[in-house]
Amino acid sequence: MPGGRLTEEDRRHIASGLAAGLDxxxxxxxxxxxxxTVTREVARNGGPGGYRADLAQRATRRRARRRIATAPQRLSEAIYGRDEETVREFAEQFAALMVDSGLPRMAARVLASLFTTDSGSATAAELARRLQVSPASISKAVAYLGGLEVIRRAREGRRERYAVDDNVWFEAWSDSARTTNQWAQAAERGAEIFGATTPVGARLEHMGLFFARLGRDIAGGPVDTAAGEHALTVIAALVQAGTPLTPEQLAAALDWPLDRVSSALHDGERHPDLADPVAVRGNEAGAYYVVARHDRLTTAQRRRLARNAS
Structure with missing residues (x-):
């Protein structure tokens, strides 16, 4: 019902809509x-290029089961026999790595503290005691981390408890893949403007090829055998058809459920190594087709091939 929680069927419709190119x-x-609601659902579960109905449903169930623990950290130390000084030293080293990556020091210390707590959560007072800093410092740090959406808040009586988001690394990975692809596209556009045979164009084209391949490696990630086989079957169907097909047309031709076709198309786009040396593309009408992978050929090679074909 409108306003209620998304159902598994809702998520299948969202996946199908994304595969069809709908906004x-x-x-x-x-x-x-x-x-x-749809925007948050997609952003929380892989973005428009990586949304999977089944994975989103499982992630929602995990979040529903999860309850923020309130037991003090010393209970874990007693149960697991950890050395408090060693744990503190590791947390500081972990925070230093985050600082080297560009995170402000106090925000890094707060995040490292949450990650090295079994509950993955703490109140502002607990963080202030643990890190031996003022509540104001904690307040600024959690506001910063909240803006990055790497921690979440939950009410605990009159206080707030802060917890690390289980999806933080996946979301960071997705952002990295998008940024890398944007660099590749910008460089490729620049190579076209300056001309691939000029020094500037050649330099930009080399840069574009590097970022395209880096983006492919980032976006690829693991894919299980069954999903990989489904993606290859869909790619083979697009090659055989020789014309763009919608997910619905593919599902009818393959006699597959629409959700399986949508997932296979997503995998084909997210894992370019599966389709190599072709790539899966979608058009504005929501249909899909295959093309020669852009980073396999330089601009000069593509132009010479185009002249031979004409």
């Missing part, structure tokens, strides 16, 4: 939900 507002109308 969030169109998908929201299909499932009868606010656009903001």
């Amino acid at each position: 969030y507002a169109q998908i929201a109308r299909r499932v009868g939900r606010p656009t903001s």
